[in-house]
Amino acid sequence: MVATTRRLALCAIGSGLAFLAGCADASDEPAGDDGSSDGSDDGGPADTASIPLGDLPPFATAFPAAVETPFFGAVDLASMANAFEGPADGEESEGVEPTDPLLRNPLVGLLTGFSFLLGLGFTAAASVQDANDETEDGGWLVVTDETAVLVGAYDLAGISDDASAAGFDAVRDDADGVVFADENGGYAVGASADLFAISFANEALPALDPVAAVERHVEAATGETALKHERDEAFERLLRTTAADGIVVGLYGDGDRLEETPVPSGDDLAIDASAFAGAVGVSQHLEMETGGNGALARATVHYDHEEAVDEPRLEASLGTQAQSTSLTRDGTTVRIDAEYDGETVDEFDELE
Numbered sequence: 001m002v003a004t005t006r007r008l009a010l011c012a013i014g015s016g017l018a019f020l021a022g023c024a025d026a027s028d029e030p031a032g033d034d035g036s037s038d039g040s041d042d043g044g045p046a047d048t049a050s051i052p053l054g055d056l057p058p059f060a061t062a063f064p065a066a067v068e069t070p071f072f073g074a075v076d077l078a079s080m081a082n083a084f085e086g087p088a089d090g091e092e093s094e095g096v097e098p099t100d101p102l103l104r105n106p107l108v109g110l111l112t113g114f115s116f117l118l119g120l121g122f123t124a125a126a127s128v129q130d131a132n133d134e135t136e137d138g139g140w141l142v143v144t145d146e147t148a149v150l151v152g153a154y155d156l157a158g159i160s161d162d163a164s165a166a167g168f169d170a171v172r173d174d175a176d177g178v179v180f181a182d183e184n185g186g187y188a189v190g191a192s193a194d195l196f197a198i199s200f201a202n203e204a205l206p207a208l209d210p211v212a213a214v215e216r217h218v219e220a221a222t223g224e225t226a227l228k229h230e231r232d233e234a235f236e237r238l239l240r241t242t243a244a245d246g247i248v249v250g251l252y253g254d255g256d257r258l259e260e261t262p263v264p265s266g267d268d269l270a271i272d273a274s275a276f277a278g279a280v281g282v283s284q285h286l287e288m289e290t291g292g293n294g295a296l297a298r299a300t301v302h303y304d305h306e307e308a309v310d311e312p313r314l315e316a317s318l319g320t321q322a323q324s325t326s327l328t329r330d331g332t333t334v335r336i337d338a339e340y341d342g343e344t345v346d347e348f349d350e351l352e
Contacts, residue, residue, distance in 0.1 A: 007095070014301050025099070035156050043295040044283065050330055051241065051300065051328060051330040051335050053240040053241060054240050054242075054244070055240070055244070056229065056239055056240060057074070057235070057242050057243070057244040057248075058140055058151060058244060059069060059074045059140040059142045059149075059151045059240055060227065060229055060239050061151060061194055061195060061215070061220070061221055061226060061227060062074075062140075062142035062144075062149040062151055062195060063142075063144075063220075063228035063229065063235070064216040064217055064220035064225060064226075064227065064228060065147065065220065065225060065226040065227060065228045065230065065232065066216050066220075067144070067213075067216055067228070068165075068224060068254045069144055069228065069235070069250075069252050069254065070141060070145065070251065070252060070253070070254070070346060071144065071145060071249075071250070071271060072109075072143065072144050072249070072250045072252075072254060073106075073108075073109025073110065073112050073113050073140055073142070073143045073247075073248065073249045073250075074109070074113075074140055074141070074142045074247075074249075074250075075109070075110055075113050075140070075247050075248070076138055076139070076140050076245055076246065077135075077138040077139050077141055077150075077248070078137065078139065079218040085219070093221065098321065099269075099320065099321065100318070100319065100320045100321040100322065100338075101272040101274075101275055101284075101299075101317065101318055102284065102286070102297035102298075102299060102318050102319055102322065102338050103286065103297060103321065103334070103340070104272060105249050105271050105272060105284050106247040106248070106249045106284050106285065106286035106297070107286070108249070108270070108271055109143070109247060109248070109271070110247050111250035112143050113141045113142075113143045113148065116141070116143050116148035116198070117148070119140065119148075119187075119198075119200060120148070120198055123185060123187060123198075124166045124167070124168070124182070124185075124187045124294070125163075125166075125182070125187070125198060127158075127162070127166075128159055128162045128163050128166060128168075128189070129150065129189075129196050131158060131162055131189075132154050132155040132156075132158035132159045132162065133150075133152060133153075133154060133196070134152070134153040134154060134155055135152025135153045135154075136153070137152075138152075139151050139152030139153075140152070141148075141306065144184060145205065146205070146208055147197050147198065147199045147213050147214060147217060148197070148198050148199075149195050149196070149197045149198075149217060150195060150196045150197075151194065152194070152195070152196075153193065153194065153271070154192070154193060154194070154195070154196055156175070156176075156177070156178055156191060156192070156193060156337055159178055159191050160173050160178050160198075162170045163178065163180040163189070164180075168180035168181065168182055168189075169181045169182070170246070171188070171211055171215070172190070172215065172218065176192065176193075176222045176224075177190065177191065177192045177218035177219070177221070177222050178190065178191050179211065179214055179215050179218055181210070181211050186201035186210070186264045187199060187200045187201065187210050188210035188211040188213070188214045189214060190214030190215060190217055190218040191218065191268065192217075192218050192221035192222050193221075194221055195217060195221050197214040197217040197218070199211075199213035199214050200213065200218070201256040214339050222290030232254075234255075234280060234281060234302065235252060235281070236327075237302065238250065238252060238281040238282075238283055238300075238302060239283075241283060241300040241302075241333070241335075242283040242285070242300070243283075243285035243287075243298070245287075246286065246287045247285065247287075248283060248284065248285050249271065249283070249284045250281070250282065250283045250284070251271065251273055251281060251282045252280070252281040252282075253279075253280045253281060255280075256280070257277075257278050257279065257280055257283070257304070257308070258276045258277060258278065258279050258280065258281075259272055259273070259277055260273065260274045260277040274317060275299075275313060275314055275317030275318050275328055276301055277302045277310075277313070278308050278310055278313075279302060279303050279308070279310075280302050280303060280304050281297070281301075281302045282299055282300065282301045282302065283300050284297070284298065284299045284300075285297070285299075286298075293339075294323070294339060294340050294341045295339070295340040296337070296338070296339060296340075297319075297322070297337070297338045297340070298335065298336065298337050298338070299314075299318060299335070299336045300333065300334075300335045300336075301314065301333065301334045301335075302332065302333050303332040303333070304332065304336075306330060306332055308329060308332070309329070309334060311327060311329070311334065312336060314336055315327065318336050318338065319336065319338035321340065322338035322339060322340050323339050323340055323341045324338070324339045325337065325338045325339075326338075
């Protein structure tokens, strides 16, 4: 994964909160919310209610069945376009680093995606991707431990011609998918009609083969192999309780329970997974209200049986900087919703 400095991390986390303030309608609620309160703010028991399963998100094609997915981040590119403007020239300010996992984790996911885009921007593959991107609605950026995937629409013939002209080594080049490698640069790219994937060699993952990593995405996207949600019912459920806009971050145990240890998502960055120990998967979503008036955050946590559900841990760990929180339980699934007022959010929007 592309290295990310601590200074850039803090700047980006603050900028992420700032840009989101203008990207959502104040009347919008997180996916599946009807605007009503699901629980109490006094630490009482969670309400028992239905947590509906929605459609698969547009980025579901970014997960091959053959790949374990301990961490993923997803952000719609229409929102990311204005994400990292940073403070105006000459302005210096001090901010407070968010510690509440409901705020911090999605922003760490956002930054991880941004670091991959920075890495792409310094390669010859950037012009190949940009020249052949036919996505009309902005598309999605999805990052995992191994790859970054731009989900949208692509001109495969154009990618083939441009990659060949740029001197890439062709690994696969047919009407359904392409894979090209830059051995000197230590990375590989692959594409189908619906996605463009890139993978960099990573000292922290010595077993990672960038060519094989992007090949898995191309094979799954073209139907030669299965997508993860087609083979894994629990992962499909996780995706169907995931928001389909804004910033999303997910953790998944691939059959095992999550542990308390931080989940690396970039150099010097980690997802805080302590609240989710014992769960089998979690998805988080963050959106800001219009005009910087506050933020809405949600985590949907999945367990493998009812005895494993740990409501006290969730209540003690999540929403620690929120104005109000509520919990809803539906069998082995728990949803936590939190609201943050404008004053709280303002503390984070000018970090350097």
